[in-house]
Amino acid sequence: MSEAAPRVNASASLVEAQAFLEASRTLILFGRDAAGIPAGRFEGALHGNLGRIALPVQGLPLRGGDRFAALLQLPPMPAQQIRALEVAPERLIPFAPSCRALPPEEGLERARRALREAPADARTAAEPLLPRRSFSGTDTLPRLAASAVHLAVDRALRLGGKGMLLTGWLLDPGKQLAALRVCTEAESHPVDLSAAAVIPRPDVREAAGVAFALDHDDWGFSAFVPLCPAPDETCWIEVELRDGEVGQRALAPVEGAGLAVIRQVLATPRAAPSRLAAVMSGTIGPAVEALNEARLQRPRDATEITYGTLPEAPRVSVVVPLHGRVDFMEFQLALFSAAPDPEAELIYVLDDPRRRAETEALALSAHARFGLPFRLVLLEENWGFAPACNEGARRARGRHLCMLNSDVFPQLGEGMGFLAALSARLDADPTLGAVAPLLLFEDGTVQHQGMRFEAVRGLPPWPFPIHERKAHPAPEGAGLIAAPALTGACLVLRREDWDVLGGFDEGFVIGDFEDADLCLRLRERGLGCAVDPAPRLFHLERQSQEEGAGWRFHATLFNAWRHDRRWGAKLAS
Amino acid sequence: MGRKTRVVSAPAPRERRVLVVSHTHPRLTRGGAEIAAYEQFRRLKETPGVRAFFLSGNAGWHARRTGVVIQRPWGEDEFLAEAPGYDHFRHANSSPALAREFGELLEELRPDVVHVHHYLGLGVELFQAVRRHVPGARLVLTLHEFLLICNHFGQMVTRPDLVLCTHASPQRCHRCYPEHEPRAFFLRELWLKRFLAEVDLFIAPSHFLMERHVAWGLPRERFRVLENHLPPHDPGPELPRRGGPFRAGFFGQMSKLKGIDVLVRAAELLEERGADAVIELHGSAENQPTSFREHVAKVLASPPRHFIHRGPYRNAEVTELMRGVDAVIVPSIWWENSPLIIREAARAGRPLIGSGIGGIAEKLEELPGSMTFRAGDAMDLADRIIEMAALPPEARTPAPELEGPGIEALLALYDEAAALPR
Numbered sequence: 001m002s003e004a005a006p007r008v009n010a011s012a013s014l015v016e017a018q019a020f021l022e023a024s025r026t027l028i029l030f031g032r033d034a035a036g037i038p039a040g041r042f043e044g045a046l047h048g049n050l051g052r053i054a055l056p057v058q059g060l061p062l063r064g065g066d067r068f069a070a071l072l073q074l075p076p077m078p079a080q081q082i083r084a085l086e087v088a089p090e091r092l093i094p095f096a097p098s099c100r101a102l103p104p105e106e107g108l109e110r111a112r113r114a115l116r117e118a119p120a121d122a123r124t125a126a127e128p129l130l131p132r133r134s135f136s137g138t139d140t141l142p143r144l145a146a147s148a149v150h151l152a153v154d155r156a157l158r159l160g161g162k163g164m165l166l167t168g169w170l171l172d173p174g175k176q177l178a179a180l181r182v183c184t185e186a187e188s189h190p191v192d193l194s195a196a197a198v199i200p201r202p203d204v205r206e207a208a209g210v211a212f213a214l215d216h217d218d219w220g221f222s223a224f225v226p227l228c229p230a231p232d233e234t235c236w237i238e239v240e241l242r243d244g245e246v247g248q249r250a251l252a253p254v255e256g257a258g259l260a261v262i263r264q265v266l267a268t269p270r271a272a273p274s275r276l277a278a279v280m281s282g283t284i285g286p287a288v289e290a291l292n293e294a295r296l297q298r299p300r301d302a303t304e305i306t307y308g309t310l311p312e313a314p315r316v317s318v319v320v321p322l323h324g325r326v327d328f329m330e331f332q333l334a335l336f337s338a339a340p341d342p343e344a345e346l347i348y349v350l351d352d353p354r355r356r357a358e359t360e361a362l363a364l365s366a367h368a369r370f371g372l373p374f375r376l377v378l379l380e381e382n383w384g385f386a387p388a389c390n391e392g393a394r395r396a397r398g399r400h401l402c403m404l405n406s407d408v409f410p411q412l413g414e415g416m417g418f419l420a421a422l423s424a425r426l427d428a429d430p431t432l433g434a435v436a437p438l439l440l441f442e443d444g445t446v447q448h449q450g451m452r453f454e455a456v457r458g459l460p461p462w463p464f465p466i467h468e469r470k471a472h473p474a475p476e477g478a479g480l481i482a483a484p485a486l487t488g489a490c491l492v493l494r495r496e497d498w499d500v501l502g503g504f505d506e507g508f509v510i511g512d513f514e515d516a517d518l519c520l521r522l523r524e525r526g527l528g529c530a531v532d533p534a535p536r537l538f539h540l541e542r543q544s545q546e547e548g549a550g551w552r553f554h555a556t557l558f559n560a561w562r563h564d565r566r567w568g569a570k571l572a573s
Numbered sequence: 574m575g576r577k578t579r580v581v582s583a584p585a586p587r588e589r590r591v592l593v594v595s596h597t598h599p600r601l602t603r604g605g606a607e608i609a610a611y612e613q614f615r616r617l618k619e620t621p622g623v624r625a626f627f628l629s630g631n632a633g634w635h636a637r638r639t640g641v642v643i644q645r646p647w648g649e650d651e652f653l654a655e656a657p658g659y660d661h662f663r664h665a666n667s668s669p670a671l672a673r674e675f676g677e678l679l680e681e682l683r684p685d686v687v688h689v690h691h692y693l694g695l696g697v698e699l700f701q702a703v704r705r706h707v708p709g710a711r712l713v714l715t716l717h718e719f720l721l722i723c724n725h726f727g728q729m730v731t732r733p734d735l736v737l738c739t740h741a742s743p744q745r746c747h748r749c750y751p752e753h754e755p756r757a758f759f760l761r762e763l764w765l766k767r768f769l770a771e772v773d774l775f776i777a778p779s780h781f782l783m784e785r786h787v788a789w790g791l792p793r794e795r796f797r798v799l800e801n802h803l804p805p806h807d808p809g810p811e812l813p814r815r816g817g818p819f820r821a822g823f824f825g826q827m828s829k830l831k832g833i834d835v836l837v838r839a840a841e842l843l844e845e846r847g848a849d850a851v852i853e854l855h856g857s858a859e860n861q862p863t864s865f866r867e868h869v870a871k872v873l874a875s876p877p878r879h880f881i882h883r884g885p886y887r888n889a890e891v892t893e894l895m896r897g898v899d900a901v902i903v904p905s906i907w908w909e910n911s912p913l914i915i916r917e918a919a920r921a922g923r924p925l926i927g928s929g930i931g932g933i934a935e936k937l938e939e940l941p942g943s944m945t946f947r948a949g950d951a952m953d954l955a956d957r958i959i960e961m962a963a964l965p966p967e968a969r970t971p972a973p974e975l976e977g978p979g980i981e982a983l984l985a986l987y988d989e990a991a992a993l994p995r
Contacts, residue, residue: 330665330667331760331763334701334764334767334768335763335767337701338767338770361667362667365658365667365668365669365672368669368672368673369667369669369672369701369702409760412766412767412770413770442743442756442759538759538763540756540760
């Protein structure tokens with residue numbers, strides 16, 4: 001506590017009125033001349049007759065700087081006479097001798113008005129200090145129609161306790177909207193429309209286009225709020241206009257869970273390139289992350305069937321997740337059977353419960369025709385690429401693991417020969433963490449010869465794995481080709497390393513970036529990655545039809561966003 | 574206890590066991606491939622020192638037996654296999670029951686040679702089954718058309734325009750079948766070749782067929798050209814020619830690819846030019862798609878004056894009917910392999926006029942007195958008919974009979990197959 005008398009600043013700033021809200025211990029100050037008042041939260045202090053009390057302050061410069069408001073939450077303290085607000089170490093704003101003590105209701109009303117005028121960031125930070133309006137349960141949104149503000153929330157999707165995704169539309173031709181927030185009795189969160197995804201709503205334009213002179217369809221939004229009411233908790237959306245008018249409407253959140261909902265969220269229309277990063281980090285990213293974390297908590301039930309007699313102590317376990325095209329298993333087994341590897345165990349993991357009957361029938365038939373032994377793990381639900389791979393690897397017995405996609409096929413007559421070649425590479429070099437074969441397109445040009453990381457034009461500045469020499473002629477020579485990362489379409493590593501790393505990171509969705517991330521984690525442990533150009537397999541990459549699936553783009557972008565947060569800085573350095 | 578004395582007798586000349594496989598049985602259907610396969614089986618059976626068996630697909634023609642895939646309705650050395658679950662795109666048969674029973678049959682018969690005439694319906698996996706269940710047996714495959722290369726019924730003509738096609742590729746095939754992605758054709762080829770790799774020796778009845786398959790990637794060193802066996806037939810005595818116009822006869826299925834439209838147009842041209850020649854058509858359109866049957870019915874309702882539809886015929890009548898014409902026409906608009914009709918015409922002693930492409934051109938080259946015309950070109954066909962009609966009958970060279978291979982030639986190929994490195 002300082003004994004020195006407060007030094008009054010030479011500027012004309014002065015606190016002219018104050019109000020104290022007993023329940024929340026919020027002190028609201030109003031004054032003139034905002035020069036030197038920081039906008040938003042700053043570390044300030046109050047100076048009173050008992051000394052200096054340091055505490056955070058929410059500053060709200062108003063009306064181009066002639067006035068200001070400030071919000072403070074007082075700690076428990078003895079009653080005292082406050083004399084000045086410290087806004088910076090050398091800068092005190094005195095309380096006017098005529099400083100009025102406003103009744104709490106009036107103070108609150110003036111503070112709310114001040115918030116509406118304040119810059120958005122400052123408002124967002126200060127708002128939680130004010131007590132929220134209560135909700136009577138009555139829908140008062142229609143009142144706002146007089147100011148031409150229309151809001152509809154078509155769906156509030158609960159995201160596994162981590163937040164909600166609101167989807168609806170908003171018309172505000174007169175720019176009357178001051179704040180939009182989602183509230184419960186306990187909490188309130190602003191809805192950040194600047195990071196919301198834009199959803200075309202031709203129906204809105206059709207209905208209101210003439211009255212409001214709408215010249216495009218982009219009136220829909222999808223926005224994330226980090227607030228998730230309990231299932232029976234009252235929850236409402238609140239719209240506040242610049243003139244102080246407020247409308248409220250109850251929300252009835254619905255539960256969202258599982259990959260299907262994740263795909264739905266990922267299928268959100270693509271934003272303009274300059275907004276992609278904002279929409280991903282503000283809306284799609286947190287929503288998908290919340291949904292994904294929630295779904296991964298569920299128990300993973302699975303059934304396993306063994307066909308034929310497996311090797312007793314396999315050298316390598318080959319894990320192949322199956323989704324969609326299960327018939328690729330038939331092609332692989334047929335081609336593998338041309339040259340079997342008696343030290344390899346094959347583990348197919350069906351990650352598509354709709355295809356269980358078909359897959360079992362195919363497995364039975366493939367075993368009868370081709371005679372190769374293999375294991376078939378049937379997941380009870382669709383878990384996605386990383387969990388399916390991890391489930392398969394968990395059951396593996398080999399000291400090496402080969403993670404293999406179902407659309408990778410050996411060349412004629414080569415069968416399973418690539419496995420011995422890649423195992424030998426691992427055995428020969430303890431500093432090698434993972435090794436992949438050369439993967440070819442149908443026309444014999446390179447599909448995969450290692451991956452490097454690079455930003456992609458038109459996408460947010462995140463590192464993306466780029467395939468080296470894609471569609472170039474296959475390389476000459478037989479020496480290992482070192483690579484920053486390898487594709488998970490076919491890579492061999494030690495099971496021991498896999499177990500230490502915990503396998504593929506399941507936080508990525510739908511099969512993308514897990515491989516790059518795994519390779520970078522191997523590198524962190526001092527283990528390198530390389531391509532062996534001698535064993536060559538075909539890889540029939542996803543075809544355009546699937547790439548065009550609405551969710552595919554955002555899945556990649558989500559994974560890139562996640563990957564960037566983990567590796568962006570390290571890769572840049 | 575006294576020791577048993579082993580009686581060692583001189584080894585009997587080793588019996589050669591041959592299993593002939595066909596997609597269907599001539600008792601069920603009358604296509605060229607099954608007739609050839611069965612004829613070969615019949616001759617092998619008559620050959621001393623050979624034990625022959627015949628396995629054919631059923632394809633729904635014969636009554637099925639519940640719980641059994643392979644039945645024996647026609648004696649102990651003939652087998653009829655159900656082929657459920659057939660994939661016509663990849664020529665795969667996913668039936669585990671067929672795989673099991675075929676494997677058991679192979680182990681029971683212990684053939685030295687498995688000679689497959691057609692995998693259709695049974696699935697190319699049967700090649701691997703031979704390797705797995707009778708590893709010592711040699712596998713011989715006779716090809717009858719371009720089915721491995723071309724999904725369009727193995728005809729190597731485009732779909733839907735029926736333009737002659739020279740080679741397959743994922744992109745080209747996708748243009749004919751937009752419903753299958755290019756990569757589906759890539760996989761189809763990979764799949765087929767994986768099983769074809771088990772074959773020791775391929776037999777092509779024409780060089781043309783062989784070259785197409787070699788170009789497709791099958792190993793030339795495993796190919797031999799050998800004609801199929803024709804069932805014996807006594808043509809009877811030749812009767813003197815009756816008078817009237819020059820008669821050019823067509824024999825066979827009235828299908829678009831057999832060149833029916835070319836025939837009709839050529840008949841119109843013959844009429845326009847007042848030629849003293851007619852085209853006779855023997856056969857029917859009974860197995861054709863509805864739209865083409867309707868088209869044929871329309872043509873036959875008011876045919877050109879120089880076009881005579883003589884109706885369907887039985888195979889046993891073919892020689893006699895051919896002797897009733899002055900020349901036999903083979904106007905196919907697809908490549909053909911070694912058309913049976915050419916050999917039948919040769920046996921009937923009639924010259925041929927055929928499309929100058931593929932297997933037809935190759936076979937006609939061996940037949941002096943025969944002529945070729947530009948495939949699909951009715952004008953050229955009409956010219957050739959008029960040209961041949963202008964020759965006095967005694968100047969027309971009857972085609973010499975094409976000798977089919979003896980069974981010894983086949984057995985020699987089996988020995989070659991056994992000598993080829995695997």
